Amino acid sequence: MSYYLATKKELIDWIQRLAAENQLYFPEKHGEASYRFNRVGPKSEIQFDRYIPTVVPPVKLLVPAREELLRFRTDAEGKTEVQPSLDTSFRVIAGVRSCDLKGISLMDLFFKDGVPDAYYLARRENTAIIGYSCNTPCDESAFCAAVDSLDHTEGADVYVTPVKEGDLLVEVKTSLGEKLTAGVDWKKCEDPEARRIGAVTARPEPFGRSFPAPLPDTMKIVADKYQSAVWEKHVKRCFSCGTCNLVCPTCYCFDVVDDLNLDAASGNRSRSWDGCMLPHFAEVSGGHNFRAEPAARQRHRVNRKFTYLPEKYEHGAVCVGCGRCGRQCTSHIDIFDIVTDLIQEGSR
Amino acid sequence: MKPKVAFFDFSSCEGCQLAILNCEDILLDILNLVDLVEFRMALTETAPRYDVAFVEGSIHRDEDIERILDIRARSTYLVALGACACIGNVQARSNFVAPAVNYGEIYGEEARNRVQVDPDYWDLWSHTRVRPIDAIVKVDAYLRGCPIVPREFLHLVKSLLQGTQPFFPPNAVCVDCKMNENECVLERGLTCMGPVTWGGCDSICINSGYVCDGCRGTLPHANVEAHIELMREHNIDDRDIRSRYRLFMGAEPIGRGV
Ligand code: SF4
Ligand code: SF4
Numbered sequence: 001m002s003y004y005l006a007t008k009k010e011l012i013d014w015i016q017r018l019a020a021e022n023q024l025y026f027p028e029k030h031g032e033a034s035y036r037f038n039r040v041g042p043k044s045e046i047q048f049d050r051y052i053p054t055v056v057p058p059v060k061l062l063v064p065a066r067e068e069l070l071r072f073r074t075d076a077e078g079k080t081e082v083q084p085s086l087d088t089s090f091r092v093i094a095g096v097r098s099c100d101l102k103g104i105s106l107m108d109l110f111f112k113d114g115v116p117d118a119y120y121l122a123r124r125e126n127t128a129i130i131g132y133s134c135n136t137p138c139d140e141s142a143f144c145a146a147v148d149s150l151d152h153t154e155g156a157d158v159y160v161t162p163v164k165e166g167d168l169l170v171e172v173k174t175s176l177g178e179k180l181t182a183g184v185d186w187k188k189c190e191d192p193e194a195r196r197i198g199a200v201t202a203r204p205e206p207f208g209r210s211f212p213a214p215l216p217d218t219m220k221i222v223a224d225k226y227q228s229a230v231w232e233k234h235v236k237r238c239f240s241c242g243t244c245n246l247v248c249p250t251c252y253c254f255d256v257v258d259d260l261n262l263d264a265a266s267g268n269r270s271r272s273w274d275g276c277m278l279p280h281f282a283e284v285s286g287g288h289n290f291r292a293e294p295a296a297r298q299r300h301r302v303n304r305k306f307t308y309l310p311e312k313y314e315h316g317a318v319c320v321g322c323g324r325c326g327r328q329c330t331s332h333i334d335i336f337d338i339v340t341d342l343i344q345e346g347s348r
Numbered sequence: 349m350k351p352k353v354a355f356f357d358f359s360s361c362e363g364c365q366l367a368i369l370n371c372e373d374i375l376l377d378i379l380n381l382v383d384l385v386e387f388r389m390a391l392t393e394t395a396p397r398y399d400v401a402f403v404e405g406s407i408h409r410d411e412d413i414e415r416i417l418d419i420r421a422r423s424t425y426l427v428a429l430g431a432c433a434c435i436g437n438v439q440a441r442s443n444f445v446a447p448a449v450n451y452g453e454i455y456g457e458e459a460r461n462r463v464q465v466d467p468d469y470w471d472l473w474s475h476t477r478v479r480p481i482d483a484i485v486k487v488d489a490y491l492r493g494c495p496i497v498p499r500e501f502l503h504l505v506k507s508l509l510q511g512t513q514p515f516f517p518p519n520a521v522c523v524d525c526k527m528n529e530n531e532c533v534l535e536r537g538l539t540c541m542g543p544v545t546w547g548g549c550d551s552i553c554i555n556s557g558y559v560c561d562g563c564r565g566t567l568p569h570a571n572v573e574a575h576i577e578l579m580r581e582h583n584i585d586d587r588d589i590r591s592r593y594r595l596f597m598g599a600e601p602i603g604r605g606v
């Protein structure tokens with residue numbers, strides 16, 4: 001573990017150098033009011049001053065919206081040859097905020113569970129992450145502090161914290177991080193812990209939105225409120241458009257399809273993002289749908305974040321508070337408001 | 349035996365058949381596997397039966413009704429090809445204007461009167477009876493969009509040849525849109541038919557900087573009430589909202605009702 005104090009310019013120059021030699025992704029301005037993790041080229045702007053969580057989280061670089069999993073071909077003798085399509089190219093994702101870092105840590109947990117997902121792991125093992133700590137809430141939708149993700153640093157190879165006007169504390173956390181920072185001529189930092197604590201205590205309090213109950217109580221309330229009028233309230237406006245799933249850094253569901261070529265002997269298998277808010281998600285053969293009503297789907301989504309997955313993985317909330325779902329819901333439905341309503345509904 | 353495939357058109361621009369001709373790289377392979385018995389008006393409609401009939405265009409006249417019933421009766425599997433056949437398309441906008449008004453505006457007072465009183469001109473009233481083909485006959489599969497999406501056409505053809513069930517997920521255009529990581533046009537103060545519209549088009553209109561106009565028709569679960577409310581929040585007045593719904597969806601219950 002190495003600690004440095006770098007200036008903003010030094011950090012940006014370093015990222016640009018890395019980008020010249022590697023596939024490097026950084027959140028760039030996109031459209032009127034959004035950001036997107038783009039491949040950095042010579043013309044890209046690297047800056048840390050303005051940011052709100054990107055349209056879709058950086059996890060898209062580990063599980064793309066659509067990806068080929070394998071190709072198959074059966075020859076004349078009936079022997080089938082299968083060729084997996086693994087992507088092992090090395091890449092760097094820089095400017096990953098704590099909410100998304102936690103999202104990636106959770107995805108690591110999910111995709112390693114059971115039969116480890118070779119496709120995810122092939123990408124993950126060849127990805128370096130440079131994290132960046134927020135010292136002010138990105139916007140009014142964020143509630144990362146309320147779900148304990150604001151100080152999440154695990155999963156980063158290098159983690160950067162702005163400590164004082166102009167100064168950046170650079171923590172090199174892994175051997176891959178050491179490799180990426182080899183040769184930098186930044187000032188060594190002798191008192192990283194004190195600097196970090198200084199930065200944390202200088203943050204506004206409360207940081208972003210907070211629930212009207214502490215997190216463990218909040219989670220218990222969500223779990224207890226399986227029957228609640230709140231589930232009906234917000235979905236009145238819901239389009240079941242799935243945006244809230246697709247933009248969530250901890251939603252991992254996908255759909256797998258086989259596509260057979262016209263020769264009926266070869267083809268490929270691919271997967272694409274899916275989401276539990278989509279109407280046919282829980283439909284099974286014969287046409288039965290386990291969650292035909294939007295309210296049932298909404299309840300399921302919220303419970304996945306606050307009850308089911310936390311219980312399964314013995315983890316805190318699986319919502320990282322990035323605010324993407326609320327920010328981008330076409331109908332302003334916000335998981336924060338749903339959970340707040342559940343808390344405020346009173347015990348039954 | 350190769351399946352017998354036929355193409356028919358009603359009121360349309362034939363752009364969807366053109367979209368199929370544009371699938372050059374795989375079209376010849378398909379043609380080797382099927383027996384194309386009728387294509388456009390090039391061949392006469394005489395084959396006794398079709399395994400698969402692709403029908404393009406919307407239904408307007410009484411003759412159209414007779415013809416589509418006949419095609420249906422001779423087809424095992426009938427596909428609505430493109431927005432005109434699936435939902436009526438833009439021409440259904442004329443359903444909302446009395447022909448006399450249109451003819452008066454374009455050809456003057458005399459035409460306005462004639463179209464009303466002269467039985468020889470009453471056929472022109474068919475312009476106010478634009479319907480999708482499923483208003484008349486049962487449709488087995490819908491290839492949506494104006495024009496259709498070649499990928500969906502190939503999926504359908506392959507599924508039929510391989511004896512599997514073609515599947516077009518009933519997902520909103522928003523799904524394609526997020527997969528393409530577009531900034532939602534609502535962020536730019538615009539409104540969009542995407543949340544109530546059948547996806548599968550790869551959100552091409554939004555990708556290229558425009559909004560979704562709903563050419564693929566409304567989803568079965570479309571929350572129209574919420575969508576109208578959303579448009580109102582964006583200060584779109586009710587007249588314009590109605591117009592948005594009638595651009596492509598005028599012949600759908602939703603467009604008719606708004
Ligand atoms: S983004 Fe909003 S409208 Fe779309 S499914 Fe989620 S809650 Fe419903
Ligand atoms: S549920 Fe919403 S706020 Fe929570 S992690 Fe997912 S997108 Fe972010």
Ligand code: SF4
Nearest residue numbers: 097099134138142144
């Ligand atoms: S949600 Fe929190 S951690 Fe994520 S970008 Fe906003 S302030 Fe930073």
Ligand code: SF4
Nearest residue numbers: 522525532533540542
């Ligand atoms: S731009 Fe339209 S299709 Fe895309 S997310 Fe927004 S409402 Fe949906």
Ligand code: SF4
Nearest residue numbers: 549553560561562563
């Ligand atoms: S974005 Fe909308 S208008 Fe454009 S092709 Fe898709 S459904 Fe049609």
